[in-house]
Amino acid sequence: MPHVSPLLRDVGTARYRENSWEANMGGLVIDIYVEFLIRVIIRFFKTRGSAAWPIIEAKVTSTGRRGGYGCDVADVNYHYRVEGELYAATDSVPFIFMNSAEQYLEEHSAGSKLLVRIKSGSPECSIVRQNDLYRQAHGYPLPEK
Numbered sequence: 846m847p848h849v850s851p852l853l854r855d856v857g858t859a860r861y862r863e864n865s866w867e868a869n870m871g872g873l874v875i876d877i878y879v880e881f882l883i884r885v886i887i888r889f890f891k892t893r894g895s896a897a898w899p900i901i902e903a904k905v906t907s908t909g910r911r912g913g914y915g916c917d918v919a920d921v922n923y924h925y926r927v928e929g930e931l932y933a934a935t936d937s938v939p940f941i942f943m944n945s946a947e948q949y950l951e952e953h954s955a956g957s958k959l960l961v962r963i964k965s966g967s968p969e970c971s972i973v974r975q976n977d978l979y980r981q982a983h984g985y986p987l988p989e990k
Contacts (some may be wrong), residue, residue: 849963879988880915884939895972905957908950917946921953936973
């Protein structure tokens, strides 16, 4: 019988997965940055053109953090009213570091107010612009509502 490396012999078994570098290191770190970059690019395209949309106040209903393989994602669920109609949406913000996502969620806890922009003529379409949140938090004037 030819000699087979123990590493090759165990490929595909639980023993290989327990002893492999990927299993012990949680996968390659690059997957965090790849997912983060993809999510940032998607957010960029979603917010394009929304700078002229009117700003309204929404109420945060709940929050959550998703993590695991890839980057952490902070989900902020909110609702708002336009002409008496109630609308709800979720803002998902990617983070490289878990503590940054947790801090973001602490700043936007359930019951707090959140500035959102709604598309004129389509109030069901809303977006949270990080620039608006930054301006509000640091006392800079916001565009007229």
